[in-house]
Amino acid sequence: MDQIYNNSYLFMAIFLLLGIFLPFATIWVIGPFLRPHNPTKEKISTYESGVEPTGDAMVQFNVRYYLFALLFVIFDVETVFLYPWAVAYDNLSSFALIEMVIFVFMLAVGLAYAWKKKVLTWD
Amino acid sequence: MVPLNAYLAVGAILFSIGIYGVLSKKNGIIVLLSVELMLNAVNINLVAFSKFGLYPNITGQIFTVFTITVAAAEAAVGLAILMALYRNKATINVNEIDIMKR
Amino acid sequence: MTDLLHLNWGLLAPELTIVIIATVITVADLVMNDKGDRRVFGWISVIGIIIAIYFTVNQLNNPNGVEYLLNNTYRVDSFGSLFKLIFLVGTGLVFIMAINYIDKKEIKYDGEMYYLLLTALLGAMMMASSADLITLYIGLELLSISSYIMAGMKKNNLKSNEAAYKYVIIGGVSSAIFLYGASYIYGLTGTSNIIEMASRLPNAYHGDYKFYVYLGSFMMLVGLAYKISVVPNYMWAPDVYEGAPTPITAFLSVISKAAGFAIITRIFVTLFVPLVIAVDPKTNQQMTFFSHELALYLAVIAALTMIVGNTMALRQTNVKRLLALSSVAQAGYILVPLATLTVVSVNNIIFYLMAYLLMNIGVFTVVTIVNKDAGTEDIRSFAGLYHRSPLLGVAMTFFLMSLAGLPITAGFIGKFNIFVGALIEDAYWLAGVMLLTSVISYFYYFNIVRQMYMRPGHTEAPLRVAYSLQLVILLTFLGTVLIGLLPNVALDFIANNLNINDMFNLGITK
Numbered sequence A: 001m002d003q004i005y006n007n008s009y010l011f012m013a014i015f016l017l018l019g020i021f022l023p024f025a026t027i028w029v030i031g032p033f034l035r036p037h038n039p040t041k042e043k044i045s046t047y048e049s050g051v052e053p054t055g056d057a058m059v060q061f062n063v064r065y066y067l068f069a070l071l072f073v074i075f076d077v078e079t080v081f082l083y084p085w086a087v088a089y090d091n092l093s094s095f096a097l098i099e100m101v102i103f104v105f106m107l108a109v110g111l112a113y114a115w116k117k118k119v120l121t122w123d
Numbered sequence B: 001m002v003p004l005n006a007y008l009a010v011g012a013i014l015f016s017i018g019i020y021g022v023l024s025k026k027n028g029i030i031v032l033l034s035v036e037l038m039l040n041a042v043n044i045n046l047v048a049f050s051k052f053g054l055y056p057n058i059t060g061q062i063f064t065v066f067t068i069t070v071a072a073a074e075a076a077v078g079l080a081i082l083m084a085l086y087r088n089k090a091t092i093n094v095n096e097i098d099i100m101k102r
Numbered sequence C: 001m002t003d004l005l006h007l008n009w010g011l012l013a014p015e016l017t018i019v020i021i022a023t024v025i026t027v028a029d030l031v032m033n034d035k036g037d038r039r040v041f042g043w044i045s046v047i048g049i050i051i052a053i054y055f056t057v058n059q060l061n062n063p064n065g066v067e068y069l070l071n072n073t074y075r076v077d078s079f080g081s082l083f084k085l086i087f088l089v090g091t092g093l094v095f096i097m098a099i100n101y102i103d104k105k106e107i108k109y110d111g112e113m114y115y116l117l118l119t120a121l122l123g124a125m126m127m128a129s130s131a132d133l134i135t136l137y138i139g140l141e142l143l144s145i146s147s148y149i150m151a152g153m154k155k156n157n158l159k160s161n162e163a164a165y166k167y168v169i170i171g172g173v174s175s176a177i178f179l180y181g182a183s184y185i186y187g188l189t190g191t192s193n194i195i196e197m198a199s200r201l202p203n204a205y206h207g208d209y210k211f212y213v214y215l216g217s218f219m220m221l222v223g224l225a226y227k228i229s230v231v232p233n234y235m236w237a238p239d240v241y242e243g244a245p246t247p248i249t250a251f252l253s254v255i256s257k258a259a260g261f262a263i264i265t266r267i268f269v270t271l272f273v274p275l276v277i278a279v280d281p282k283t284n285q286q287m288t289f290f291s292h293e294l295a296l297y298l299a300v301i302a303a304l305t306m307i308v309g310n311t312m313a314l315r316q317t318n319v320k321r322l323l324a325l326s327s328v329a330q331a332g333y334i335l336v337p338l339a340t341l342t343v344v345s346v347n348n349i350i351f352y353l354m355a356y357l358l359m360n361i362g363v364f365t366v367v368t369i370v371n372k373d374a375g376t377e378d379i380r381s382f383a384g385l386y387h388r389s390p391l392l393g394v395a396m397t398f399f400l401m402s403l404a405g406l407p408i409t410a411g412f413i414g415k416f417n418i419f420v421g422a423l424i425e426d427a428y429w430l431a432g433v434m435l436l437t438s439v440i441s442y443f444y445y446f447n448i449v450r451q452m453y454m455r456p457g458h459t460e461a462p463l464r465v466a467y468s469l470q471l472v473i474l475l476t477f478l479g480t481v482l483i484g485l486l487p488n489v490a491l492d493f494i495a496n497n498l499n500i501n502d503m504f505n506l507g508i509t510k
Helices: A002-034 A063-087 A094-116 B004-024 B028-052 B059-089 C009-031 C039-059 C078-101 C110-128 C133-151 C158-189 C194-206 C210-228 C236-243 C246-272 C289-313 C319-339 C345-374 C390-404 C410-424 C428-454 C467-485 C487-497 C500-504
Strands: C067-069 C074-076 C276-279 C286-288
Touching: A063 A094, A063 B059, A094 C009, B004 B028, B004 C158, B028 B059, B028 C158, B059 C133, B059 C158, C009 C039, C009 C067, C009 C110, C039 C078, C039 C110, C074 C078, C078 C110, C078 C246, C078 C345, C078 C467, C078 C487, C110 C133, C110 C246, C133 C158, C133 C194, C133 C246, C158 C194, C158 C210, C158 C236, C194 C210, C194 C246, C210 C246, C210 C289, C210 C319, C236 C246, C236 C319, C246 C289, C246 C319, C246 C345, C276 C289, C286 C289, C289 C319, C289 C428, C319 C345, C319 C410, C319 C428, C345 C390, C345 C410, C345 C467, C345 C487, C390 C410, C390 C428, C390 C467, C410 C428, C410 C467, C410 C487, C467 C487
Parallel strands: none
Antiparallel strands: C067 C074, C276 C286
C-alpha cells in the first residue's frame, strides 16, 4: 500500500517538474526560433481587437453587480443541499421528496422577493 | 498518510489568522472575510474529524455543508449592512464607526 | 429507520404555525401595494402566536414523556415546551409594541419587521427543542441573522447601521468560536446528537483526550456567552441595544437571551453532568465534569458579569444603554443557579426568565412611549412622568422594583430563590456578590424613579397611550405583581410541567 502511495508521489513530482519546465521551454527556448517576429502597432496593444483600457484599475463598481453576486451566492450555496438529495434519491422515502418540494418552494419565495424588489432589473 | 494533527494544526492556524484579522484590520470588508476564515477553520476540523476522528463517520461532512450555507447567508447580511452603513457614512473604516463610544 | 411519512405532525404544530404565518406574510407583503397599511400583518402574527401558544400548552404534560422527531434531531420535551412558552408570550408582546412603534419615516419597509420577528422566534423555538448540534446551530443562526437585520432596520439612521454591523461581527466571531469548540467534541464522539455524545464522552475523557474536552467545552461556553451577553462577550450589548429600534431591543434582551439560556442549559447540562471524572475516595461520591470544572468557571463568569453590568450601568445617561447593562447584570443573576446546579436549578432559571420577561417588556414598553413623546432617549425624558400619567408612573415603578429585586414583585421571588439556591450549595461568596451588586443596582434604578416623581418635566400635558400598549402594560404589570404576591402558582406550574430527567432521556422515536 505504501509502495503505491510513494510511487504516485513520484509521478506527481515528475508532472510538477514537467509542468514548471515546459512553459519556460516553449516561451523562451523553443518559441523564439519558431515564431515570426513582426510587431505592428495593433499587435502590441493590450487588447488587439478590444477597447483601449483607460484610467486606474482600482475603480468603484456599480453596486448592482454586487447585488447580483449576493443573490447568486445565496442560491448557489443552496444547491449544496440538492446534490446529496439527488444522489441518494433512490434510497430515500417519499418524505424526502416532500421535504425538497418545501425547500425549493421556500427558495422560490426568496426569488419572488428579489424579483419584486427589482433586484433582477438593471434600472 | 497525513496524520490528524496536521489537519488540526492547519485549522488552528487558520482560526488564529481569522481572529487576528477581526481584531486588527481597519477595512470593514476584510473584517467580514476574517470571520469567514474562522468558520472555514471549523470546516477543516469537522472534515478531518469525520475521516480520522475517534468514531469516523459522515456527520462531520454534513455539518460542514450546513456551516458553509449559513456562513454564506451571514456574509450576505453582513455585506448588506455594511453597504447601508457606507451610504450614510461614506466610509467602511471600522475605526471611524464609533458614534456610540462612551 | 421509521418511515418518515408517518411523521407525527402534531408535535411540530407550534413551529409549523409560525412558519406558515411567516411565509404567508412575506408573500402578502410583496403583492400589497406600497401605500397599504401593513399593521394588519402584525395583528395576523399575534393571532398566529396565540394559536402556537395553544398548541404548546397542549404539549405540556405529555403522557409519553419525551418524543423524538426527524431521525432524532428534534425533540419535544417539557424543558423545551416551557422555554417555547416564554418565547411565544414574549414575542407576542413585542409584536404589539412594534405595531405601535413603527414610523414609516424611519422604517420604510415595515412589513419586513414582522416576518423577521417571526423567523427569529422560529429560530429560538428550534434552539429550545433540539438535541442535535446541527439543528441547534441552525436555530441559533436563524435567530441571529434575523436579529442582525432587525437591529439595522432603521436604514437611514447611523446608530442603527452601526449597531447592526457590530452585532454581525460579534455574532459571527462568537458562532465561529462556538463551532470550533463543538468540532472538537464532535471529533471525540463522532456524532452530533448531544445525548449520544454524552454517552461517548467518558470514553474520550478517560482515554488520552482530556485536553480536548476542556478546549471544546470552554470554547463552546465562550461562543454562547454572546447570546446571553455575559462577561467574555458582553461589550456589544450597550451599543446594539442603543442603536436598534426599541421593540427589537426588548426582543433581544428577553427572547434572544432566554434562547441563549435554553441552549446553554441544554448543551452543558446534558453533555457534562453525566461525565464522571473521578470518584471521591472519602465520601464515595461521583465528581462530575460539570460540578468540578465548569461550575467554578460559570460562577466566576456570573460574578464578573454582575459586577461589571451593575457598576457600568451607574454612569449611563441613555435609558436604553442603562437597560442594556441592567440586562447584562440580570444575565449574571440567571447564571448563578447554573453554576450551583441542583435538581431545582432549572426551575429557578425558568421562573426568573418568566419574571424577567414580564418586567423587562413592561419597562421597554414604557420606554417606547416616553422616548417617542420626548424625542430623546436621555434619562431626563422621564422627568415628571408621574404627574403626566400617574398610572404609567406607578407601573414603571413596579417594573423597576422588580428588576431591582424588591418585595411584592416577581423579580424579588426569582432572585430570592436563586440566592437561597446558592446558599444551599455553600457558594457563599457568589451569594455575597449577588447581594452586593443588587444593592448597587438600586442607585441606577431609583435614578429613573426619582426623575419620574421628583423632577419637573418640560411639560405637564397628559401623556396619551395607545390602547394596545395599555394592554401590554396592564398584562405585564398584573403578571409582575401577581407572581410577586402568589409565587406558588407559577412555581407549581413549573414544577408540575418540568421533568428534568427528560433532558437525558433518549425517549420514544416517532
